[in-house]
Amino acid sequence: MKQAILKISGVVLASVLLMLAQAQAAPQSIPNGPWIQDDQTVKLEALTSMEELQKKLFDIYARSKGRMQVEIAGETTSGLPLYLVKFGEPDPDKIRVLIEGQIHGGEPLGVEACIEVIKQLAASGNPDIDMIRDNLTIWLIPRMNPEGATYEVDGEVVQRRQNSQPWTPEEWGLPPDAPAPWYYRSRTPPGYDINRDSNPDLDFELGPANAYLLPGESALPGFFVTPEARTVRDAYKELQPDVFIDLHHRGTNLVSEEDISMCTLQILAQVVDLGREDYPLDPAVLNFSKQINAYVYQRLLEMGNSPFTGVQRYPDVNLPGTTLGTFTLNGSAIMLYEVRTARQKSSGMLTKQVIIGLMETLKGLADESIYDVDPADYDEIPPAGPRIGNPHLFFE
Secondary structure, eight states: OOOOEEOOBOOOOOHHHHHHHHHHHGGGOSTTTTSOOTTOOEEOTTSOOHHHHHHHHHHHHHHTTTSOEEEEEEEOTTOOEEEEEEESOOOTTSEEEEEEEOSSTTOTHHHHHHHHHHHHHHOOSOHHHHHHHHHEEEEEESOSOHHHHTOEETTEEOOOSSOOOOOOGGGGTOOTTOOOOTTEEOSSSOEEOGGGOOOSSTTOOOOGGGGGGTTOOTTSOOOOOSHHHHHHHHHHHHHOOSEEEEEEEEOEEBSOSSOOOBOOEEEESOOSOTTOSSSOOOHHHHHHHHHHHHHHHHHHHTTOSSGGGOEEEOOOOOOTTSHHHHHHTTTOEEEEEEEEOSSSSOHHHHHHHHHHHHHHHHHHHHTTGGGGSOGGGGGGSOBOOOEEOOSSOOBO
């Protein structure tokens, strides 16, 4: 499989477009910023392909001395495997953690972070790692959207948000003209935003009796029509995790109107409104989510003058059809990682930040220091700063 390369070509722009681009870029007056220049390319060969993911996972397994297991928990519509890595079996006497990466195919660094976390957990001789393994059961699905991750255009991997799957209403006993879920995209090839396909009713199955719910909307649950969403649901039902962590990317934000430094990470503890009668969120679960998010923020802040201190709180959302929304409504504390986009410089630094956050979370759960955090500390995390776009207009 060819590896992904984002191609940037220099183009002489009309003066009016250049003026517009400069106006858009005005807030971020950092030379070069995180953005590549017209004479540069972002080479993504370092990102893990499907073949490499399999090899890496089983190589780590072979050296783990039985500490981990690797399973194929499910398959995509086209037959690509969904790998599940297990450190321990469900144990009611242990804190249970589920971590998910790359549910959006164009958001790849979660896979790289998961692989490094798996390496560390499979290692021996580190007292902190021993403590984590002794006190936690940890499952990871490093790549939730292999089809989006391997999506090609003209023979090059470019990645995309959706999976590759047509709407097949007959599969659900529905008439051919039944409307598709709202998060379906009919472009070629068609596919779904998997991260809108979950439902707080973990036993929900689309059929004639509930077809009236189609097409739905963003503030309502999804329909479990993708094999990927059903796979992570089944893993969730088996593990019944106390904590669920989801690894994503977003665009680029400034720290504030006054501080034009770049935000490197946004985090979030709440993705469903309190007070919903149809899907009530347990305040105790929300408080635990806030403790986890605040704990990570504080640990990163303690690193002092580093790129890891540009952390913000992700804007409020109300999305019960996401995996985060569905699982927090089923009693799991949650943490959302929204790392600055990978199609910039500094992917290694951005990945390292996620690895640090994940390992600090696992350590804090194992030694119970997370429980000492005041949930109100979460509300002191700075809100999202101004969002900025790429100042370089580019074309393929």
